[in-house]
Amino acid sequence: MKIELRKGRSLFWWSAILAIFGTTSVSAQSPIFPIAQQINCDRPQGDAQVRTCIRLNYEASDKRLNEVYKQLISQLSVEERALISEAQLGWIQLRDKTCEFEVYKSRGGTGYRGFLNECLDRMTKQRTAEIEKYLKQR
Incomplete structure (x- = not known):
């Protein structure tokens, strides 16, 4: 199983979302950080x-x-x-x-x-x- 960003979602938008919500709270809640990381299950x-x-x-x-x-x-x-x-x-x-x-x-x-x-x-x-x-x- 491979996890990737949704098609059509650029790293720029994800960065913008992180900037809005603050990296500390998002990274603490997100099991897959950094977001651009791919996981090969x-x-x-x-x-x-x-x-x-x-x-x-x-x-x-x-x-x-x-x-x-x-x-x-x-x-x-x-x-x-x-x-x-x-x-x-x-x-x-x-x-x-x-x-x-x-x-x-x-x-x-x-x-x-x-x-x-x-x-x-x-x-x-x-x-x-x-x-x-x-x-x-x-």
Whole structure:
């Protein structure tokens, strides 16, 4: 996975945005600083890039889950939609609490967020596979 600036966005505009908001606050919040830096998630360099890649993987998995979920609910009756909606909310709570428990011993450590995102990514991919299976049965 390679992260790059959006096409059509020049370094000048990003510099202008940084100047407006102040480099200290933006750099403290931005996991990918400097902005022009490219991250190759196949070969991340250093802990910060590893954590960024783990987060990006989870975000991509979550986006995919939402896409598949929307496909499924578009094919369901009102009653089925209510059931899967309730089940999905319950699953989100289960996923979040399970992952919190799984990484509990690493809380307060520098790797905590990465371990948490790895768990969330794994469980989200599993849920996506389940929902894709429901889609195939329709």
